Amino acid sequence: MNRPFKFAMLLFTVIVAFAFGCNQPQTKTGNAKQETTVATDPLPSWNEGLSKKSIVDFVNNSTKEGGSNFIPVADRIACFDNDGCLWSEQPMYFQLAFAIDRVKAMAPQHPDWKTIQPFKAILEGDMKTVMAGGEKALMQIVMTTHAGMTTDEFDKTVKDWMATATHPKTGKHYNEMIFQPMVELLNYLRANGFKTFIVSGGGVDFMRPWVEQAYGIPPDQVVGSSGKVKYDTLNGKSVLIKLPEINFIDDKEGKPVGIHQYIGKRPVFTAGNSDGDYAMLQYTSTQSGPHFGMIVHHTDSLREWAYDRISSIGRLEKGLDDAQKYGWLIVDMKQDWKKIFPFEK
Amino acid sequence: MNRPFKFAMLLFTVIVAFAFGCNQPQTKTGNAKQETTVATDPLPSWNEGLSKKSIVDFVNNSTKEGGSNFIPVADRIACFDNDGCLWSEQPMYFQLAFAIDRVKAMAPQHPDWKTIQPFKAILEGDMKTVMAGGEKALMQIVMTTHAGMTTDEFDKTVKDWMATATHPKTGKHYNEMIFQPMVELLNYLRANGFKTFIVSGGGVDFMRPWVEQAYGIPPDQVVGSSGKVKYDTLNGKSVLIKLPEINFIDDKEGKPVGIHQYIGKRPVFTAGNSDGDYAMLQYTSTQSGPHFGMIVHHTDSLREWAYDRISSIGRLEKGLDDAQKYGWLIVDMKQDWKKIFPFEK
Numbered sequence: 177m178n179r180p181f182k183f184a185m186l187l188f189t190v191i192v193a194f195a196f197g198c199n200q201p202q203t204k205t206g207n208a209k210q211e212t213t214v215a216t217d218p219l220p221s222w223n224e225g226l227s228k229k230s231i232v233d234f235v236n237n238s239t240k241e242g243g244s245n246f247i248p249v250a251d252r253i254a255c256f257d258n259d260g261c262l263w264s265e266q267p268m269y270f271q272l273a274f275a276i277d278r279v280k281a282m283a284p285q286h287p288d289w290k291t292i293q294p295f296k297a298i299l300e301g302d303m304k305t306v307m308a309g310g311e312k313a314l315m316q317i318v319m320t321t322h323a324g325m326t327t328d329e330f331d332k333t334v335k336d337w338m339a340t341a342t343h344p345k346t347g348k349h350y351n352e353m354i355f356q357p358m359v360e361l362l363n364y365l366r367a368n369g370f371k372t373f374i375v376s377g378g379g380v381d382f383m384r385p386w387v388e389q390a391y392g393i394p395p396d397q398v399v400g401s402s403g404k405v406k407y408d409t410l411n412g413k414s415v416l417i418k419l420p421e422i423n424f425i426d427d428k429e430g431k432p433v434g435i436h437q438y439i440g441k442r443p444v445f446t447a448g449n450s451d452g453d454y455a456m457l458q459y460t461s462t463q464s465g466p467h468f469g470m471i472v473h474h475t476d477s478l479r480e481w482a483y484d485r486i487s488s489i490g491r492l493e494k495g496l497d498d499a500q501k502y503g504w505l506i507v508d509m510k511q512d513w514k515k516i517f518p519f520e521k
Numbered sequence: 522m523n524r525p526f527k528f529a530m531l532l533f534t535v536i537v538a539f540a541f542g543c544n545q546p547q548t549k550t551g552n553a554k555q556e557t558t559v560a561t562d563p564l565p566s567w568n569e570g571l572s573k574k575s576i577v578d579f580v581n582n583s584t585k586e587g588g589s590n591f592i593p594v595a596d597r598i599a600c601f602d603n604d605g606c607l608w609s610e611q612p613m614y615f616q617l618a619f620a621i622d623r624v625k626a627m628a629p630q631h632p633d634w635k636t637i638q639p640f641k642a643i644l645e646g647d648m649k650t651v652m653a654g655g656e657k658a659l660m661q662i663v664m665t666t667h668a669g670m671t672t673d674e675f676d677k678t679v680k681d682w683m684a685t686a687t688h689p690k691t692g693k694h695y696n697e698m699i700f701q702p703m704v705e706l707l708n709y710l711r712a713n714g715f716k717t718f719i720v721s722g723g724g725v726d727f728m729r730p731w732v733e734q735a736y737g738i739p740p741d742q743v744v745g746s747s748g749k750v751k752y753d754t755l756n757g758k759s760v761l762i763k764l765p766e767i768n769f770i771d772d773k774e775g776k777p778v779g780i781h782q783y784i785g786k787r788p789v790f791t792a793g794n795s796d797g798d799y800a801m802l803q804y805t806s807t808q809s810g811p812h813f814g815m816i817v818h819h820t821d822s823l824r825e826w827a828y829d830r831i832s833s834i835g836r837l838e839k840g841l842d843d844a845q846k847y848g849w850l851i852v853d854m855k856q857d858w859k860k861i862f863p864f865e866k
Contacts, residue, residue, distance in 0.1 A: 250733065250739065253741075327781055371739075371741070373741070380782075380785065381785075384785045388595065394595065394716075394786075395784065395785030395786050396598075396716070396718070396741070396742070396783065396784040396785055396786065397741070398785060402782060405778055405781055405782070406774075406778070407774040407775075407777045407778055407800055407804070409803070409807070412807060413807045413808075414777060414800075414803050414804040414807045414808075416777060416778065416781050423782065429751075429752040430752075432752045432759060432761060433750055433751070433752055433761065436672055436750055436761050437725075437747060437750070437768065438741065438783060439740065439741040440725065440726075440729045440740030440741055440743060441729075441739075441740050441741065455752055455759075458754070458759050459752070459759040462754070462757060462758045462759045463758075463759075
C-alpha cells in the first residue's frame with residue numbers, strides 16, 4: 177500500500193466509525209472510588225493487583241544495580257502510543273475532530289466550499305457523503321487543514337483549538353481527556369531514569385504543541401506521522417512551510433521503523449492499545465535483555481469506552497491473541513484503574 | 522536535485538577532494554602551549570578572547586532569570602554539525618573512509634569485485650577510475666556498504682571499525698579526532714540546561730554507535746542523513762533491515778527541515794563550519810528571541826587543516842560573507858583554541 181493511501185485509510189476508518197456509530201460512547205459517570213493510598217505510592221490511580229505489581233516489579237528489577245535484570249540508564253527507553261493509550265480516541269481520533277473544526281473555521285475564506293465536496297458535506301454535517309468521496313476526499317481534508325501554512329502558524333492553530341474546542345460527550349477540552357494512571361506511569365518511569373517517548377500514528381505537528389504540558393514529554397521525544405516541510409525565507413525570517421505531501425506514516429510496521437529513525441535505540445518498555453502497536457510491542461519483546469510490553473484494554477463502557485476486536489477505531493485483536501506468547505500485560509481499564517481522567521473527583 | 526543524486530554528489534565532492542588532494546593535510550605538530558587555567562573554567566581549552574567571552578556572555582544571559590535575554594530551559598535547544606565542527610573531516614569525510622574500508626573488508630566474500638567497477642578501482646586504490654564512474658558508482662559504494670544488513674549488524678560494524686581503523690595522518694582512531702574545545706562547549710551548555718543535538722549531513726546510523734561516548738549526546742539526539750529501513754522478523758526476533766534507498770538528506774536546507782521533523786523546536790544555539798550549515802544557522806538567527814550562531818573556521822594548518830572558500834570539503838563562503846549580517850561568531854581555531862584534540866599534551 178502506498179503511503180498517501182495508507183494515511184487516507186487511517187482517516188477513512190475513523191470516519192466510518194464516526195458516521196455509523198460503531199463505538200457508542202457512554203456518558204462518563206465519574207464513579208471512581210475514593211481510596212486511601214500510601215503517600216509514597218507512585219501510581220495512586222492504579223488499583224492494587226497484578227497489573228500494578230508487574231509494573232512496579234519491572235521498574236524495581238531494572239534499576240537494581242548488580243541484579244540480573246538491571247538496565248543501564250542509557251538503555252531505559254520507554255515508548256508510548258498516544259491515541260487510546262495516553263488519551264481517549266472515541267468517538268473519533270481527536271485529530272480528526274480538529275481537522276473537521278478547521279474546515280469549518282476556514283470556510284468563510286473559502287466560499288466555494290459551500291458547493292464543493294467534500295467540504296460542502298462537512299459543513300452540512302453529512303459524513304455519509306464525505307465517505308462516499310473515498311480516499312480522494314479524505315486526502316483533501318487532511319491536506320487542506322494540515323498544509324499550506326508555516327509550522328509556527330500550524331502550532332498556534334493547534335494550541336488555540338486545544339484551548340477552546342470541547343469533546344462532544346464530556347464537554348472537556350481534549351487535552352483534559354488524558355489518562356491519569358498513564359501520566360503517573362510516565363512520571364514513575366522518568367523518576368527511575370527512563371526516557372519517555374510518544375510513538376503515535378497521530379501527526380507529530382498536532383501533538384508537539386500540547387504533549388509537554390500534558391505528559392511531560394518534550395517535542396523532540398515525540399515520534400509520529402508527518403507531512404513534508406520546505407525551508408524558505410519570508411521578509412528575512414526563516415520559516416518552514418507545511419506541504420501537502422506525506423513524509424512518514426508512523427503506524428503498524430512503521431512504528432519500529434520510526435523508533436529506529438527518530439530514537440535510534442530499541443525500547444525496553446512499550447505501551448500500546450491497538451494492533452497498530454503490535455509491531456513495536458513485538459520489536460520490544462523479542463530482544464534478549466529485560467523488557468516490558470503492555471496493552472491498555474478499553475473495558476470501561478461507563479467511565480470511558482469499551483471496545484476491542486470488532487472496533488474500527490483502535491482495533492485490538494492480534495494483541496489480545498498473542499499477549500501470553502510475548503508476555504504482554506493486558507491492563508484492564510475498568511479493573512485496574514481507580515481513576516481514568518484527571519478531572520474525575 | 523533529487524535525493525539520491527544529492528547524496529551521491531556529497532560523496533562525489535569528497536572523492537574529488539581525496540583524489541586530487543585539494544586540501545593538503547599537514548602533519549599535526551601538537552604545539553598547544555601548556556597554560557594555567559582557573560579550576561572552575563568551563564572552557565579550559567579556549568583561549569581568553571572575544572570568542573570565549575561571547576559564548577560565556579550568551580550562556581550567562583540566557584540563564585539569568587528575569588533578564589531580558591533569559592531563555593526557559595525547555596527552549597534551550599542547541600544544535601551542532603558534526604563533520605568539521607565536532608571532529609575533523611580531512612582528507613575526506615571519515616564516513617567515506619569507513620565505506621572504502623568496508624569495501625575492502627567485504628571483498629573476500631565478493632570475488633567478482635576484482636573485475637567489477639567501482640569495486641575493482643577501490644581495491645586497487647585507483648580513485649580516478651572510481652570518479653569516472655560518476656553518480657552511479659558512488660551510489661553503488663554507499664548502498665553496498667550501508668544496506669543489506671540489520672541495523673544491529675551495521676551498528677556492530679561501525680563500532681568495530683571505530684575501535685580498529687586509524688587516521689592516515691595522525692595514526693589515531695577516528696573518534697579520538699574530536700575537538701576538545703567543542704566537547705567542553707557541549708558540556709558547558711548541558712550544565713546550563715541546554716539540550717544538545719547533532720544535526721549532521723553524515724549518516725545517522727554511522728554516528729549513533731559512538732557519539733554518546735565521544736560527546737555525551739545520546740542516539741535520540743542525533744539528526745542525520747538516513748536510508749530507509751524495513752521491519753521484519755527473523756527466527757522469531759524482530760529486526761530492521763537497512764535498504765538501499767535514501768530516506769532523508771540532512772544537508773543545507775535539509776538541516777532546518779531535519780530540525781523540525783526530528784526535534785520539533787527552533788534551536789537557540791547553533792554551531793556549524795561550512796555552507797552546509799548556513800540554512801540552520803539562518804533558521805536560528807532570524808528568530809526574534811535571544812539566539813547564538815557560531816562557525817568553526819579551520820585556520821590551523823599545523824595542528825589541524827586550514828581551508829574555507831575554495832575547499833571541496835567543508836566549503837565556507839556564504840557563512841563568512843554573511844557572518845556580520847547575522848551576528849555569527851567566527852571561531853578562529855588557530856587563535857581561539859589552546860588545544861584541538863584531546864590526545865594533545
